[in-house]
Amino acid sequence: MSLQAKLDAFKADFIAGKPPYNAPPEIHPVMARATAELIASGQAGRALKAGDRAPSFILNDPDGKPVSSAELLAQGPLVISFYRGVWCPYCNFELQALQEALPALRDTGASLIAISPQSAANSRKSLRTNQLSFPILSDTGNEVAALFGLRFRLPDYLIELYKNLKNDLPGFNGDDSWTLPMPARYVIGQDGIILYAEVNPDYTQRPEPQDMLAALVR
Numbered sequence: 001m002s003l004q005a006k007l008d009a010f011k012a013d014f015i016a017g018k019p020p021y022n023a024p025p026e027i028h029p030v031m032a033r034a035t036a037e038l039i040a041s042g043q044a045g046r047a048l049k050a051g052d053r054a055p056s057f058i059l060n061d062p063d064g065k066p067v068s069s070a071e072l073l074a075q076g077p078l079v080i081s082f083y084r085g086v087w088c089p090y091c092n093f094e095l096q097a098l099q100e101a102l103p104a105l106r107d108t109g110a111s112l113i114a115i116s117p118q119s120a121a122n123s124r125k126s127l128r129t130n131q132l133s134f135p136i137l138s139d140t141g142n143e144v145a146a147l148f149g150l151r152f153r154l155p156d157y158l159i160e161l162y163k164n165l166k167n168d169l170p171g172f173n174g175d176d177s178w179t180l181p182m183p184a185r186y187v188i189g190q191d192g193i194i195l196y197a198e199v200n201p202d203y204t205q206r207p208e209p210q211d212m213l214a215a216l217v218r
Contacts, residue, residue, distance in 0.1 A: 002208055003093060003094060003097040003206055003207075003208050003209065004205070004206065004208065006093050006097075007090055007093055007204055007205070007206060008204075010089060010090070010093065011090075011204050014089075015028055027161060027165070030157060030158065030161050031158070031161070033157075034154070034155055034157075034158045035201065035202050035203070035204075037155065038152060038182070038201040039201045039202065041152075041201075043149070043152060043182065043201065044182060044199045044200065044201045046149050047148060047149035047150055047182065047184065047197070047199045048148045048149055048186070048194060048197060049194065049197045049199075050194050050195060050196055050197050051193065051194065052193070052194050052197075053192050053193055053194070054069070054148075054186065054188045054192055054193070054194050055144070055147040055148070056068075056069050056070050056192070057069050057144045057147070059115065059137035059138060059139055059144060060120065060137065060138055061120075061123070061135050061136065061137055061138075062120045062121075062123040062124040062127065062136060062138070063120075064120065067113065067135055067137055069188075072111050072113070073188065073189075073190050073192065074190070075109075075111060076108075076109035076110050076111060076190065077108065077109065077110040077111075077187060077188060077189055077190060077195070077216055078110065078111055078112075078113070078186075078187070078188045079105060079110050079111070079112045079113070079185070079186070079187050079188075079212065079216075080112075080113055080114075080115060080184075080185065080186045080188065081094065081095070081098060081112070081113075081114045081115070081183075081184075081185050082114075082115050082116070082145055082148070082150055082181040082182070082183060082184040082185070082186075083095065083114055083115070083116050083181070083183055084116060084117075084180050084181065084183065084203065085116050085117065085118040085122060085126075085172050085173070086116075086118060086122050086123075086125045086126040086129060086172075087122075087167060087172055088203065090183075090203055090204055090206065091116075091183070091203075092126075092129060092130055093206075094183070094206045095114060095126065095130045095132060096130050096131075097206075097208075097209050098112060098114070098134070098209055099130065099131065099132050099133065099134070100209070101209035101210065102133065102134060104209075104210075104213060105209075105213075105216070108213070108216040108217055109216075110187070110216050111134075112134045113134060113135045113136070113137055114126075114132075114134065114135070114136045114137070115136075115137050115139050115144060115145070115181075116136065116137075116138070116139065116181070117138070117139050117140065117141065117142045117145070117173045117175070117179070117180065117181065118138060118172050118173050118174075119138060119172065119173060119174040120138055122172055122173075123136040123137070123138055139181075140173070140174060140175055141173075141175050141177055141179070142177070142179045142180065142181055145181035148181075148184065148186070149199075150181040150182045150184050150199065151179050151180075151181055152179060152180065152181075152182065153177065153178055153179050154169075154178045154179070154180065159178050182199055182200065182201050182203075183199075183200055183203050183206060184197070184198065184199040184200070185197075185198045185206075185207055185212060186198075187212050187215045187216060195215040195216075196211075196212045196214075196215035198211070198212075
């Protein structure tokens with residue numbers, strides 16, 4: 001089953017309120033409104049795209065070890081997945097799909113990292129939950145995501161919904177900005193130029209891992 005098919009199946013069950021989700025039906029129009037407004041804002045179109053130069057950055061892994069994008073690029077192309085956090089089931093499905101694709105990525109000489117605003121403890125949880133063997137880096141305050149044009153602040157009505165659902169974003173992330181990255185995937189060449197970019201303001205839509213392979217083998 002493709003990644004998107006899995007996401008669509010999950011979304012259908014979630015909206016239907018099937019166990020174990022049991023989501024209250026009144027939350028779905030609120031979430032849909034926030035997604036529609038983010039799409040309408042046009043921010044995704046202003047994010048970095050293929051042909052742009054990627055910014056350099058250094059972020060910590062869950063053990064506090066700094067990871068440098070420049071050092072990774074010195075070894076080969078770099079694949080980056082920006083995701084929201086371990087609390088997001090759509091993100092977990094994507095991370096699992098990337099783990100499955102990891103051997104094919106490494107065969108091209110590329111390395112893979114995932115970046116989220118969550119704390120180190122929650123990054124460790126992401127690694128355990130999804131059985132990942134690639135690094136997850138903490139982007140506190142979504143500062144690197146902002147360099148790529150991905151950071152946005154949740155609207156006040158969605159913040160209120162998250163609070164009511166006990167989805168404590170400040171607790172997950174260790175900052176009270178109530179910002180997230182739009183889910184995005186990038187392939188960066190060794191010269192720092194972006195070869196592939198997929199940014200989607202609809203967090204329920206994610207590209208297939210194989211979609212980026214063409215950029216790595218050309």
